[in-house]
Amino acid sequence: MYSRNQTDDRLAQPVPADPRDMVLRTERVNVYYGDTLAVQEVSMDILKNSVTAFIGPSGCGKSTLIRCFNRLNELIDGCRVEGKVIYRGKDLYAAKIDPVAVRRRIGMVFQKPNPFPKSIYENIAYGARVVGFKGDMDELVERSLQRSGLWNEVKDKLKSSGLSLSGGQQQRLCIARAIALKPEVVLMDEPASALDPISTQRIEELIHELKQEYTIVIVTHNMQQAARVSDYTAFFNAEAGDNGKRFGYLVEYDRTEAIFESPQQSSTKEYVSGRFG
Numbered sequence: 001m002y003s004r005n006q007t008d009d010r011l012a013q014p015v016p017a018d019p020r021d022m023v024l025r026t027e028r029v030n031v032y033y034g035d036t037l038a039v040q041e042v043s044m045d046i047l048k049n050s051v052t053a054f055i056g057p058s059g060c061g062k063s064t065l066i067r068c069f070n071r072l073n074e075l076i077d078g079c080r081v082e083g084k085v086i087y088r089g090k091d092l093y094a095a096k097i098d099p100v101a102v103r104r105r106i107g108m109v110f111q112k113p114n115p116f117p118k119s120i121y122e123n124i125a126y127g128a129r130v131v132g133f134k135g136d137m138d139e140l141v142e143r144s145l146q147r148s149g150l151w152n153e154v155k156d157k158l159k160s161s162g163l164s165l166s167g168g169q170q171q172r173l174c175i176a177r178a179i180a181l182k183p184e185v186v187l188m189d190e191p192a193s194a195l196d197p198i199s200t201q202r203i204e205e206l207i208h209e210l211k212q213e214y215t216i217v218i219v220t221h222n223m224q225q226a227a228r229v230s231d232y233t234a235f236f237n238a239e240a241g242d243n244g245k246r247f248g249y250l251v252e253y254d255r256t257e258a259i260f261e262s263p264q265q266s267s268t269k270e271y272v273s274g275r276f277g
């Protein structure tokens with residue numbers, strides 16, 4: 001499933017041995033906010049049924065890049081993406097591609113749990129109804145809550161508000177909502193950073209289970225978390241351009257073990273050993 005490859009304009013990095021295992025690819029992606037370059041020339045592949053962690057110092061563009069994978073950046077005024085983002089061989093930004101359909105295939109979980117102000121049941125059912133789900137809704141709700149490890153805690157109060165749950169439960173509800181629509185990819189932007197250690201551990205266990213079925217990309221500030229949950233890790237850094245403004249770029253991308261135990265770049269080594277900055 002994995003090899004390491006280098007071409008002229010790419011860093012040595014994980015590439016799938018079988019092309020069918022490549023879910024997402026960026027080709028020389030630049031992202032701008034207005035005239036300001038935020039992320040420069042990122043070319044990378046995301047491999048199927050794996051967890052890929054994005055790590056790096058604040059402001060290096062991790063969240064900006066992950067939002068390219070489901071076209072969420074275009075909801076931000078003035079944000080512009082250059083280069084190509086390819087999903088399953090198709091250009092995600094082609095004119096004929098519907099961004100809503102993209103977000104159905106490539107779901108997202110955010111740092112702050114954001115359940116709808118509706119019942120636990122409706123948090124799952126609402127989105128399914130909007131996309132025209134015609135199957136057994138009770139079964140879909142139960143299955144999604146089972147998959148996110150929340151069912152036993154909420155099965156007797158499905159009519160209660162999603163907002164009545166604890167932060168960790170709310171985040172698992174958001175994960176249940178994301179997977180109910182059967183995406184292929186789940187993007188997670190610091191999904192546990194607002195949670196206590198026990199809830200964090202549950203989310204990490206869940207990520208581990210979910211990768212059997214889904215491809216997961218996770219932004220995390222927590223290096224131990226990246227080391228625990230991910231198969232591959234991409235380290236980003238930021239530097240100042242000629243105009244003095246900082247932009248982020250991909251420094252090194254490899255199996256997580258290699259990034260933490262034998263990084264090739266000195267800045268990666270400094271970052272993962274905590275001697276950064």
Ligand SMILES: Nc1ncnc2c1ncn2[C@@H]1O[C@H](COP(=O)(O)OP(=O)(O)OP(=O)(O)O)[C@@H](O)[C@H]1O
Nearest residue numbers: 033038056057058059060061062063064065076248
């Ligand atoms: N909505 C926005 N409008 C303008 N600039 C933005 C916006 N979002 C991010 N930026 C800028 O883009 C750069 C990258 O930010 P981003 O949030 O992607 O980095 P990050 O690595 O995820 O940071 P953190 O770890 O602090 O969350 C930063 O300079 C940031 O100020």
